Amino acid sequence: MAHITIDGQIVPFEAGQTVMEAAMAAGVYIPHLCHHPDFTPHGSCRQCTVTLKNGWNITACTARAAEGQEISNNTEELNLVRKRLTQMLFVEGNHFCPACEKTGNCQLQGVAYHLNMMSNHYPQFYALRDLDATHPDILLDRNRCIFCNLCVRASHAEGKDVFAIAGRGINKHLVVNSESGKLIDSELTADDRAANICPTGALLVKGKAFQAPIGQRLYDHHDIDEITLGGRHGG
Amino acid sequence: MESFIDETLKKYQHQTTPLLMVLRDVQAQYFHIPKQAVELIAKGLDIPRTQIVAVVEFYHFFSFEPRGRYDIFLSDSITDQMLGKKALADYLCTKLQSPIGTVRADGVVSIDNTACTGLCDQGPALLVNGYAIGQLSEQRIDRIVAMIEQNRPVTEWDSDLFEVYDNIQQPGLLLNTKLPRGAALTAAWQRGLTETLDDIKASGLRGRGGAGFTTAMKWASCRATEETERYVVCNADEGEPGTFKDRVLLNSYTHDIFEGMTICAAILGAHKGFVYLRGEYLHLFNKLNAVLEERRAAGLLGDNILGYGWKFDIEIRLGAGSYVCGESSALLESLEGKMGIPRNRPPSSIIKGYLAKPTVLNNVETFVAAAHIAWQGSEWFASCGTEKSKGTKILSICGDCERPGIYEYPFGTTLKEVLKDCGASDVLGVQVGGPSGTFVSTRESDGRLTFEELSTGGAFIIFNHSRNIFDIVQNFTHFFAEESCGFCTPCRVGTSLLKKQFDKIHSGHGSAGDIKELRDIAKLIKDTSHCGLGQSAAEPILTTLERYPNLYERQIKQQYSFDPVFDLDGSLAVARKMSGRDDGHAHLTQVENK
Amino acid sequence: MAAKLKLATTSLAGCFGCHMSFLDIDERIMQLVELVEFDRSPLTDIKNCSPCDIGLIEGGVCNADNVHVLREFRNNCRILVAVGACAINGGLPAMRNSIPLEDCLRESYVNCIGIENPQIPNDPELPLLLNQVHPIHEVVRIDYSLPGCPPSADVFWKFLTDLIEGHEPSLDYDLVYYD
């Protein structure tokens, strides 16, 4: 069978598979945030950046596996790059974990813990972002959105197109498909995949927070690599 | 409004792909995009309103907030600044009593900055309701202001204000040769299409838009795709600050471009082509359409071109202010009526391009060269240039020199020769390839213009010793942060961080660790960004850090181990004002007096 | 045994939660005082910092006084540590950052219901507020950060004992969390 190697480990792949798919199937964790096995790759968070033997970086979620590829993944250098990218997300938005309903079960935290991120490193942006609590069952707190596009993709797949990411550059923001721009006037319902897929606390189904006590939350004692490979991601 | 939207949608046959064209018309009519228009367009085209909202917020020239009836954008490229943009902007703002970034209270004027408008050789420049006015001076501004205060519609302003000169200073192989109408098509027909493709291959022609991909290879791969509905797209986005050579080709070598596109279409079997024209070149739009009409009438476009049985036509689509749309896949997204966000590869646009159909996309100059090669043969073309870089390159020269304008050189020409020809003296350095290119110092003036050595899409900005490298780097760094599409983390967040970090050093607040941090952010953006914009956004900093390390070191306050990232005393101003205090404890020094 | 390390601590715009959590090391504090000597700290009531090995800072920077205290610590401590969410990213106090300071002050001292003598305090003894709350690394150089709101007693223990033993401090997976 065709194979690539990741950090020296032989990883078989089928034609058409991405590096990420091949890695996951072989039990190799590559950090990621915008990737989700059920949706077309997006390639925006850059968390899954890996390095080819010729020194080129590729994103594992979008790049196809190719025979003989020798890939570095879990290296000190790449993990520093990933930590910096994660820190960028933390300073760009307003992540006050102690006050967040998602805390303990948040993939952004999970990745940050995995990378042993101890501080935000960069100066905070303290951007002004809107919160939308109009919907009886769903909360949208844009302070915590990392533009992974998963809600957009999920809602599109559901034929509702409730979300889009609008604007450019640092002024990007999530917009809602309703005349008022508010969630309550959109077609979103709490059982939509789109309402449940957010890796962070930006989109939350109300009434579900703080159910697991501290110590029993997803990432309290289990590294995200273990959770992901075990298929236990939230969303 | 309903009838206006209805008419507009009809004008574009209720297609979704020309959404930018629709919105341009709406913006021109109402001086903003009314929310009601969003609803009507969404209904009329049966697309989610979020697509329209996203597009409006993405492009510089659309706005949900009402703009002035005279909507002015000042070109803020480094070359405009070197020609005195700032003082003239102040003059304009004072005369109109409308500061930059605002709409005047009576709703008559609004003034804002925008990136390079492609008039670098005849700046400073501005756009008024989309139309470019160059060679700004106090006298010209007085005339502009007078017409605004008299409420004269822009269409009735003195036409000399809008004159844009070609400014061809030194023509070469291509610019010197007049291509007779249809000559390239006839030659290609006579030679055979496969043979013509072979000839383009033999000529060694590589893309003129910057990346230098072999043109014939692109065409051949596209031709070999299974899908038979194919497209030809001409990249006339020319957004790289300091580049204006496509403007001249579009203006005066229009037939050559269309002829090149038509040959490409014939080779591919494509029936439809587009020119994606940057919004800033609105002044060329009618002219291009007139030439298309002329060609249709002459049988050079249409259902049976010159009786050869070729079927092909071209449509001009305008952008709306976004540099990243020059990137090929972002351009295709934009052409489909979306935000200009670069796509993931694979698949390449050769296989899945416009509407997911095989597409050849080339720069304006590439199509011109292809037409000339089809007509005059590969040897004629390959007779000049170097082994790996055949033919000539058209440069847009601007900045500190006596004769800015268009120059055509065989590849392999040295920097030194170019500088001599355009009358540059006391040269500090040259930005070859624009902000995304390289800052080259005079020590490197033996360097040759080729794809391998000093590659440029056409930009060639000269700086003399009166210029401050930090001002230049700052302008470029801000430009990238402004133009980042925001799709990927390192470029979206990183370019803003880089801007802050650079400004900190530039404003004299850098301390010991700040240069390392600057370099680290720069490298991260370069190494991990999704597209060419992010990958080159840090080049101005990286190339100057490498060439002028001392300059940066000198800018740093070595005696301090740290300087806060924000203005401490400024941050107390509100509390001072509200409490009415101004005592010693009501102030903070930025760094400690030891 | 080498000379005792000197340790100073303070709380800026924080809730003293981090200090409380530090005290949760319980009886291990007896071991700790064998190894370190406390300088300026709410635990000792020493008012000014003298040269120290380690300074622990809880809380972010919200006013002019915070800046002075932070500088005093930076000038005196060989190793300066950001302790807790507030010191690291402003924490909950920084949630005021989305509201203009002018509105905050007006709401608290002028418009609020039940105010007797509406007036913005102007006593020179009171430190003026900064427009926004900032993490401490934006004001001085920081050597280490200990996340958590608050970091657990074990985090303090592990970090300090690592330093005391002369290792590069490191926290295991279970000790790193942000809430």
Ligand SMILES: Cc1cc2nc3c(=O)[nH]c(=O)nc-3n(C[C@H](O)[C@H](O)[C@H](O)COP(=O)(O)O)c2cc1C
């Ligand atoms: C951010 C960015 C902007 C670009 N802008 C332009 C442009 O304005 N015009 C252009 O021809 N190519 C531009 N390019 C290069 C195009 O992506 C593409 O390579 C080129 O148009 C292909 O045509 P060619 O092979 O004829 O050069 C840009 C690339 C990037 C990454």
Ligand code: SF4
């Ligand atoms: S979304 Fe995640 S990282 Fe952000 S505040 Fe909530 S828990 Fe923290």
Ligand code: SF4
């Ligand atoms: S709301 Fe959540 S799922 Fe949607 S883009 Fe933001 S982070 Fe991703």
Ligand code: SF4
């Ligand atoms: S590098 Fe910049 S411009 Fe390119 S995709 Fe990323 S954010 Fe967009």
Ligand code: FES
């Ligand atoms: S997971 Fe690959 S880029 Fe986000």
Ligand code: FES
């Ligand atoms: S004071 Fe300790 S985390 Fe806020």
